[in-house]
Amino acid sequence: MNDTIGAPDDETAALLARAAVPAGAETLSRLHGRLEEAAAREGILDVAYTTIDSPVGRLLLASTEQGLVRVAYAIEDHDKVLDTLTTRLSPRVLRAPRRLDEAARELDQYFNGSRKTFDLPLDMALSKGFRQLVQRHLPGIGYGHTQSYAEVARLVGNPKAVRAVGSACATNPLPVVVPCHRVLRSDGTLGGYAGGADAKSILLNLEAAG
Amino acid sequence: MKPFEQVVTEHADTVLRVCRAVVGVHDADDAWSETFLAAMRAYPDLPEDANVEAWLVTIAHRKAIDITRARARHAIPVDELPDRPSTTGRPDAADPDLWSAVKALPAKQRQAVAYHHFAGLPFRDVAGLVGGTPEAVRRAASDGIKALRTTLADTHSKGVSP
Numbered sequence: 388m389n390d391t392i393g394a395p396d397d398e399t400a401a402l403l404a405r406a407a408v409p410a411g412a413e414t415l416s417r418l419h420g421r422l423e424e425a426a427a428r429e430g431i432l433d434v435a436y437t438t439i440d441s442p443v444g445r446l447l448l449a450s451t452e453q454g455l456v457r458v459a460y461a462i463e464d465h466d467k468v469l470d471t472l473t474t475r476l477s478p479r480v481l482r483a484p485r486r487l488d489e490a491a492r493e494l495d496q497y498f499n500g501s502r503k504t505f506d507l508p509l510d511m512a513l514s515k516g517f518r519q520l521v522q523r524h525l526p527g528i529g530y531g532h533t534q535s536y537a538e539v540a541r542l543v544g545n546p547k548a549v550r551a552v553g554s555a556c557a558t559n560p561l562p563v564v565v566p567c568h569r570v571l572r573s574d575g576t577l578g579g580y581a582g583g584a585d586a587k588s589i590l591l592n593l594e595a596a597g
Numbered sequence: 598m599k600p601f602e603q604v605v606t607e608h609a610d611t612v613l614r615v616c617r618a619v620v621g622v623h624d625a626d627d628a629w630s631e632t633f634l635a636a637m638r639a640y641p642d643l644p645e646d647a648n649v650e651a652w653l654v655t656i657a658h659r660k661a662i663d664i665t666r667a668r669a670r671h672a673i674p675v676d677e678l679p680d681r682p683s684t685t686g687r688p689d690a691a692d693p694d695l696w697s698a699v700k701a702l703p704a705k706q707r708q709a710v711a712y713h714h715f716a717g718l719p720f721r722d723v724a725g726l727v728g729g730t731p732e733a734v735r736r737a738a739s740d741g742i743k744a745l746r747t748t749l750a751d752t753h754s755k756g757v758s759p
Contacts, residue, residue, distance in 0.1 A: 406699075415610070425634045
């Protein structure tokens with residue numbers, strides 16, 4: 388007995404091709420929307436995400452039920468970032484822009500200069516220990532102001548941990564919103580940035596103008 | 598493990614096709630949504646090496662049974678829903694002739710065609726899902742395809758469809 392799908396004759400093939408016509412984008416997007424709503428309602432939408440355009444390129448925004456958990460630059464590779472969220476948080480990851488509406492709105496306002504602080508619930512689940520301590524300190528650096536890595540180390544009570552502050556900034560899961568771009572080298576040069584040096588200067592210039 | 602979004606993207610079409618075949622175009626959206634919602638709930642426990650498509654078809658099969666039973670309970674005896682998807686907002690519930698021909702098949706043939714031909718499951722797996730022997734499933738699939746070809750050839754020759 389042939390238990391696999393053997394080569395069908397022409398007429399059958401034509402029939403199967405007719406059945407295999409893909410559903411239109413509109414249908415699939417309507418169905419996807421229903422799934423997003425139902426998953427959120429049932430409490431199984433562990434990680435919702437969307438992407439937005441910005442002056443620093445396409446940004447991925449991801450949120451748990453607690454709050455915004457990840458902002459990622461395109462050069463971080465959004466597919467890779469989603470894989471990491473799958474491994475570290477939950478595989479129930481769905482493109483579901485609705486939960487990110489407020490974050491997207493505040494980021495838009497920030498980029499057009501009309502917002503200076505973010506008022507969003509954050510989920511710090513992706514960072515731990517000293518790194519999280521540093522990241523929690525960063526929103527204290529006001530819009531348009533900067534601190535050096537050494538100053539931040541001193542302010543979080545560990546003046547020798549200048550390098551560790553550097554890696555805390557480099558691994559900030561919530562760039563832009565948690566303003567690691569406001570931390571520079573002591574000599575005033577930019578220092579590294581997950582979004583690239585260009586993105587860092589764009590943000591600093593934006594804030595200098597405001 | 599992949600993000601669930603990727604599972605949806607990769608299998609949305611196949612699951613919809615199976616749902617349209619098994620419960621009809623009218624209830625296919627509900628069956629699709631129920632299937633992916635149940636799949637998303639169970640997804641974290643799915644073994645790494647599982648055949649995702651076969652797993653989704655199994656869930657779709659169960660959801661189809663639920664929907665068919667619910668329909669039967671609430672059925673209005675005299676009223677048969679029109680097969681032609683003149684429903685607006687559903688521009689590509691396409692090919693009404695095909696789907697109404699599939700709908701007209703006896704259940705065993707419809708399931709065999711849907712799961713084997715539309716979803717690509719081997720006869721052995723389809724038998725595991727719907728009962729009976731793989732040989733019986735093979736015959737049902739073959740009879741189903743034959744019947745579809747006849748029906749569609751008829752509609753064609755009557756000039757009902759373009």
